[in-house]
Amino acid sequence: MARVVGIGNQSFESIRKKDTFYIDKTAFIKEWWENEDIVTLITRPRRFGKTLNMDMLRCFFSNEYKDRGELFEGLNIWEDEKYREIQGAYPVIFLSFAGIKGNTFELSRKQISDRIIDLYESNRFLLKSDCISDTEKARYISFLENPMDEDISFKLNELSNYLSRYYKKKVIILLDEYDTPMQEAYVNGYWEELVAFTRSLFNSTFKTNPYLERAIMTGITRVSKESIFSDLNNLKVITVTSDEYSKCFGFTEEEVFDALDEQELSSEKEKVKKWYDGFTFGTSKDVYNPWSIINFLDEKKYKTYWADSSSNGLVSQLIQQGSSKTKVIMEELLEGKSIKTKLDEQIVFNQLDGSSEAIWSLLLASGYLKVDYVDFANSEGNNIYELSLTNFEVKKMFEKMIDNWFKTRDDSSSEFVSALIQGDLDAMNYYINEITANIFSCFDVAGKEESRIRPENFYHGFVLGLMVDQIDNYIITSNRESGFGRYDIMLEPINKNSAKYQGSIPTGRILPGIIIEFKVINPRKENTLEETVEAALKQIEEKNYDAELIGRGVNPSNIHHYGFAFKGKEVLIDGNRKDAS
Template sequence: MVKTIGIGKQDFASVIEDNCFFVDKTSFIKEWWDSKDDVTLITRPRRFGKTLNMSMLNCFFSNQYKDRSDLFDSLSIWEDEDYRKIQGTYPVIFMSFASVKADNLGDAKIQIKAQIEAVYKRHRYLLEGDTLTADEIADFEGTNTRMGDAESGLKLNILCEYFHRYWGKKTIIILDEYDTPIQEAYLHGYWNEFTAYIRSLFNATFKTNPYMERAIMTGITRVSKESIFSDLNNLNVITTTSSSYATSFGFTENEVFDAMEEYGLSGEKDTVKKWYDGFKFGNHSDIYNPWSITNFLKEKQISPYWASTSSNGLVNRLIRTASAEIKSMMETLLEGDSVEVSIDEQLVFEQLDNDENAIWSLLLASGYLKVDSLEKRGLTLEPWYHLSITNLETVSMFSNMFRGWFNASVSNYNGFIRALLRGNVKEMNIYMNEVALSTFSSFDSGKHPSGKSEPERFYHGFVLGLLVELRDKYEVQSNRESGYGRYDVMIIPRDKNSQAVIIEFKVIDSQEETSLDMTADSALKQIEEKNYDAKLLERGYKREAIQHYGFAFEGKKVLIKKAQI
């Protein structure tokens, strides 16, 4: 009889006790313990089993589970007699920052202090007997959300000392989703103040702690050592390109196909591979998204399960306000091609404001992009990554994101597309001006040296929207070579009997042009002089079936003109 699939179950003990579907990842326990690393940080995309694996570590090592060998006796780790001996023999501090999501510094600190308070409450047995002095008991009882920042930073360190007295052993510390509050701090503008607080907490907990046996942290991003780990020279960081723990998070292809056989779904292997495969950790490819696979096994139908639960507010904002160049590269990715970038996997959140290329680190760590290949160039062996979109589910996530940019004016946006395909310039102008008026500012980061808005950010975002909406019947390309230059946008019908479109965008030059009308004429003239039709003609499209449009921008005002054939 097949096991019940429990969606969203992250507590290891309940998964085993309830006899739910479970892919045996207990080899991770052995790999981590055998590594002998003091502090391990493992980054993986969201919903890749990080929390379940941390719960599994807690159940295996914690002396609170010393009589629960039944949780492991049917799993691979129990075949190793040495590991049977250490199950349930260590004091463990197990915490998660997954729920630390605040829009201001004060609430973020309170939420972390609440997590620390909860850990203390779970170990109130320490107050019994003579383990603690009267002052220490008072200090223990005073562990709450009202304690000072400096005091709270020392609390986990002190608890490890209490454990050592009581149990006679050093403590294992497990911290899940360490970077959730860090991302929130960046999103809501209190990054600098928060990192000072979290750096002090981490230093006392993981570095200057003689009563710590080992520690492990998980998260999505590898935050720069300088920002919060500056004092942790005992930290081993495992990213998605590291070879360690490559199969410990996510499902391998064999694990997926075995499960599909068990649930009578083996006929769907090719479709499942296209939708949910594509992740690569270290040198191990064909890693599948476990959240999507378990949902598929339960629902028995393909759907963007992982994408629909995405919390991608930061990614959304960064791409939407990114430069034309970044948006152009996103167009390339959405068309199924790869981009070549030099990135540092160590994410410095401050750099996201000043170095747009930092976004590629975030997209890679989040699982939205995969590494096709990696080159080391030059004397300094600078890493260059060839990146592409991970799979069809991730394509759907990006598509929904780009559509969402125009939700504020969805009827006008759809009206513009219909008018464009009909060649109705009057309606195009009406709808495009409404779209620009309601969405233009959302594409502008407001951090340009000149202090001026950049329409290019808007219209390249607009092109991404076009690409999503039209790709079933049209191929949408931008900034490609044709004739004697590079056109802005080319809309190529898959049916050669339909109309093709070339669009040139221009921002009014007040020194040379006195009106938007002149700017639009200049755009149309450029299409003609640069012979942008050449590419379409080479592909067999007739010249009379190619429409030329000049888009002229002045702030949020747009004028569209169509060339007469």
């Protein structure tokens, strides 16, 4: 009989007591314990079972669960007598930073303090024990009554001391989602303050803590050692490219297919693989994200479950505000291509604004990209990673994300694209100026040094985004060689000799090939936008940008040229078109 699929249950005890759907990951306990690492940091994308695995560790090791071996009966770990003997044998400190999302440093510090206060409250029994002195008891009570008056960075170390003396065993510390405050600090502008605080907290908890037996931290990203781990030389780091624990988070293909059989969905295996397969951890491939699989088993519908389970705000911000090169690479990824790049898996959040490599590192750690191949230590001594979008679900997420960037209240973006394809210059000029007036800021197009984006590059990336819903009709490329130069954007119709195409474009004629050139007015050369747009059109002709389209079978008489001229938020478009009969 198929087990009930529960959504969102992160309590190992509850899942086991109710016997709801669960894939056995208890081999993680054995692998971690036998590795003998004092402090382990494991990074995995969100919704990959980190919290449930951490709760499983708590239920296995914590003396609160002494004599609760029935929770593990029938699971992998219970087959080993040695591990039955240590179940429930250690004091465990478990806390999560998942909800630390303050928009100021003061609020984040208070939220972290509240988590530690909860731990002190749950261990109040220590105040009745002779294992701690009267002075220590007074300090314990003082912290509970006036927490913000004290330095909380040492409080986990202090609690470890009390618990180890009471139970006569060193403690195990489990910290889930350690990096959530880091991301919030970056987004909200208090990075340096939080880094200083976190470095002190982690040093006293994981480095200078003589009462620590073992510790695990989980998160999405590996924040750079220089930021918060500078004193932790006892830290073992496991990232998405590491082989350790590669099958402990996420579902293997065998596990997914067995689950589909159990739920009488065997016929869906091929389509489930297309949508949700693709994650790689170390050399383990064909890993599926648990959130999408569990939701699919429950609803039996194909949706972007994992992609929709978060706002993806940081990723969206980095790509939208990135350079034109970043946008062009995203275009190639959406076309199913791969990219080759150097990577540093140590994320330095305050460098994300200026480094495309840091952006790809973040996308890899977050699960949006996968490693197809690694060229270890190339001629320059660097590892070169070949990356691509993880799967169809992620592709759909990015298409939706980019589409949302360019939506306006009157749907001017879709009207603009329709006018572009039909060659309606008046409509194109009307709608593009509606869009720029409504959603651009002056900073976006000012070309100031601090923006890192030349104005024409910003417009280039913006117009590329407007075309995203035309991927069924066009092959869209940019910054490629053709003729005697490099065009800005080219749209090659997929059906070159047929009027059968998709979307809202009126039928009855063959889709044109389109070449677009962008130019920002140069006051030293041009007095008006009319002169600038004329220069753009002249460049298309003189550089023979038509050559690539003609070589691919597009009728020369059915190629449209468009020049886009910009001055701040003001846009002028002109062009020439010859329709195929």
